[in-house]
Amino acid sequence: MATVNLADARRIIEAAEARAAEIGQPMNIAVVDAGGNLVAHVRMDGAWMGSVDISVNKAWTSRAFDIATQDLGANSQPGQQFYGIHASNHGRVMIFAGGIPLRRGGEVVGAVGVSGGTGEQDQTVAEAGAGAL
Amino acid sequence: MATVNLADARRIIEAAEARAAEIGQPMNIAVVDAGGNLVAHVRMDGAWMGSVDISVNKAWTSRAFDIATQDLGANSQPGQQFYGIHASNHGRVMIFAGGIPLRRGGEVVGAVGVSGGTGEQDQTVAEAGAGAL
């Protein structure tokens, strides 16, 4: 199973932090491996404490379904095909922007999850993180 | 990290109770500190028992995200940026009116949560409580 390791996770987090600093919004940033298990997490000073759980679970969700949480969210609104999926998996499924699968050669090797700002802010920080893989 | 103490919590609860009595609706009222941990809670005689958990978690949510639960709720409706956030944090995220962050000099030092009536009633009682900080 190809997977990210701690060195990868740190590089991803560093890039995400840099982007968060750039936009002036402190964030929670989490990276999970190919098994969906947490590799590393940081809460930047001043970031919301309620976002610890959300960042970890956005990462988990992105690996669990190999999809960005933003895209899963679009399919999980009332009337859409996955509406209600957020009630599954004991509250781990996050359906709003900020979670992105990490790919190497087409294969998903983990995911990054970001929480602490608007959906748009979370997304741009997660993208910066994913770009550092 | 500046935080409320028990004397603050009691003053806040007293003011909230007075407002609840004024509008004739018994309430659950809870105060958490800067770490999101419960400092004090009261259930007024006749208030709903299902609102014990809700009052505590409205307070927790307001501190966890430094936002009134009413405002978080507006961002968490279907199609909005935080839709699905209520599935996170093991069921602690409340997205309807009644939770308000407590601020001192711009810094969030805790939060108050009220539950037991309509959204409008919960909100006015929480505001009365927050005003007593």
Added chain:
Amino acid sequence: MATVNLADARRIIEAAEARAAEIGQPMNIAVVDAGGNLVAHVRMDGAWMGSVDISVNKAWTSRAFDIATQDLGANSQPGQQFYGIHASNHGRVMIFAGGIPLRRGGEVVGAVGVSGGTGEQDQTVAEAGAGAL
């Protein structure tokens, strides 16, 4: 159903706080009604935050089984008749000292739960509270 009300709970908490101050140990103190539902809780300044849940659940346990948690504990050690009961009720059953049923004319009308010190300290503070009913 005869039950304590908020005025009773406050009187009980006041007496328990006075005893806690006397022995110099800050405590969490909770009172539940005849239905086992929380009426009031306080965390004295400096009391353990992990004891919020424990104080509430000691009170709940004492009402749920109409027994002091200390006595339930004696029956719940390995080899005893109730061993394993702490796994029931979703983690609400506390089997160490500090929870006491509140009785009026022989009838259990609620319970008090105290957590924040040694078993002996929790017990004496709970007794002081129960004595104020």
Added chain:
Amino acid sequence: MATVNLADARRIIEAAEARAAEIGQPMNIAVVDAGGNLVAHVRMDGAWMGSVDISVNKAWTSRAFDIATQDLGANSQPGQQFYGIHASNHGRVMIFAGGIPLRRGGEVVGAVGVSGGTGEQDQTVAEAGAGAL
């Protein structure tokens, strides 16, 4: 309420990792702040995935009760005063070695939790972390 920040947490984790490398045992290492909320976590390559939760909750427990989990454990064995405490707080209370409160000038400002080896290994790595505060 004085508390650790992310820079503190990183320094603590770095020292703990160095010690883990020295004894040749990969570990999960977590740091919580004064409010008991997670600041940072790392899982070293090869460390147990079941220890993610344990490391975070050892840290939480040490702050929740201002005590090393090893010492809490000694008081939580069958027949001891806190036997059964591990059933409280929704499964967050860890009662074996590896969690240590972080103190500054006598005040608890957070805690470190380590999981991934024997109790003795977890303890020495946690101590190395705590020493870096």
